[in-house]
Amino acid sequence: MLNYLFLFLAIVAEAGGTTLLKMSEQFTKLVPSIFSILCYLASLYLLSLCLRGIPISIAYATWSALGIALITISGIVFFKQMPDLGAIIGLILIISGVAVLNLFSKMDIH
Template identity: 60%
Template sequence: MKSYLFLLLAIFFEIVATTFLKKSEQFTQLKPSVITIVGYVLAFYFLSLTLRTIPVGVAYAIWSGVGIVLITFVGIIMFRQTPDLPAIIGLILITSGVIVINLFSKMAAH
């Protein structure tokens, strides 16, 4: 269970880092650039802790899938980015994939 807490922290820091990457304006703004770098370092640190017990493919699928869905919501709320129908369908498929891995895969750590 601790591994999933580390994975949630990795996802959280990746979302923070990606949000501030947008705000860094190609690393021309100091504060958002620093937050981006620190966020990605922490995201990869917690992802590495996750990999002690969760297989790399499963952990990465969850990390990237949940991160994509959540950063899309951040884009909608903070940057007024509206996903079109194909994007919404893709997000549903990504979410479905993460659910299938967690519920049915024998690879996933339980």
């Protein structure tokens, strides 16, 4: 269960880093730039920790799907970027696919 906590924290850190990357305005603002880089470093470290117990394909699929969902929420909250119907349907399909992968995959870690 700890590995999934590391994965969740990695996803949150990556989404935070991406949000701060947008706020850094192409690294022209110092504070968001520094925190963006720190979030990305933390995210990669946490991802490496979770890979001790979660197969890489499942970890990365989960990271991608939940990261996309969090970034969509971040875009709505911070940048007033409202997803259209196609984006919402796409998000639902991505998250559904990852849920199926997590629930029914018999992949094992070696």
